[in-house]
Amino acid sequence: MHSAGETTPEILRAHPGVRHAPTPKLDLFMVDDFLPDELCDALIALIEADRRPSTVADYNGDVHFRTSETCDLDVTNPHVAKLERRLDAFHGIDPAHGETPQGQRYAVGQEFKQHTDWFNPDGEDWERYCSVAGQRTWTFMIYLNDVEAGGGTRFKAIRKTVQPKKGKLLCWNNRKPDGSGNVNTLHHGMKVRSGVKYVITKWYRERPWQ
Numbered sequence: 001m002h003s004a005g006e007t008t009p010e011i012l013r014a015h016p017g018v019r020h021a022p023t024p025k026l027d028l029f030m031v032d033d034f035l036p037d038e039l040c041d042a043l044i045a046l047i048e049a050d051r052r053p054s055t056v057a058d059y060n061g062d063v064h065f066r067t068s069e070t071c072d073l074d075v076t077n078p079h080v081a082k083l084e085r086r087l088d089a090f091h092g093i094d095p096a097h098g099e100t101p102q103g104q105r106y107a108v109g110q111e112f113k114q115h116t117d118w119f120n121p122d123g124e125d126w127e128r129y130c131s132v133a134g135q136r137t138w139t140f141m142i143y144l145n146d147v148e149a150g151g152g153t154r155f156k157a158i159r160k161t162v163q164p165k166k167g168k169l170l171c172w173n174n175r176k177p178d179g180s181g182n183v184n185t186l187h188h189g190m191k192v193r194s195g196v197k198y199v200i201t202k203w204y205r206e207r208p209w210q
């Protein structure tokens, strides 16, 4: 059995074309062509139209840690609703556990340095971000375009860099089997060298988000 904020490797692997990174260190999955090109283009247009500087939790003093821009997507928009339905059908997680989906935009030279998506229970922002809905469980990330150069997502613990590809989904479990944060999920949204990079990020929580 798994809880409402969860999915399982078995559920994910049941879909055609899903690849599982061959490592015991974390559960990481990829699938190409998860979103059709037209939907990627529509989501890029939404990100272009409404973006703000990205923020971080537990600020570490490095103003260059996350230099991208973020868009809080409007879930009443039909393209965003389509994205959400596609995700729901894929992972089976109760949609109530999902945070508002975001778009991220990286221009040349922008990056998100190595971090985990789970929050540090001893960190100063735990109360602010996790007191109601709890820890992040799963991360779903979708590349919305092909990037000319750079912009890969690097998982150092398994020496793997995932290259952006239009419509490709990447997802992973942020926790170890005992529910605590898995440091092997540390990842780096690497600098874009040429072109612009757009991604969707959708995070799930242990308890309902809203």
Ligand SMILES: O=C(O)CCC(=O)C(=O)O
Pocket: 104, 112, 117, 151, 152, 153, 187, 188, 189, 190, 199, 201
């Ligand atoms: O852009 C990437 O490749 C990684 C994005 C990311 O890690 C995040 O938004 O949490």
Ligand SMILES: [Fe+2]
Pocket: 115, 116, 117, 187
């Ligand atoms: Fe991340």
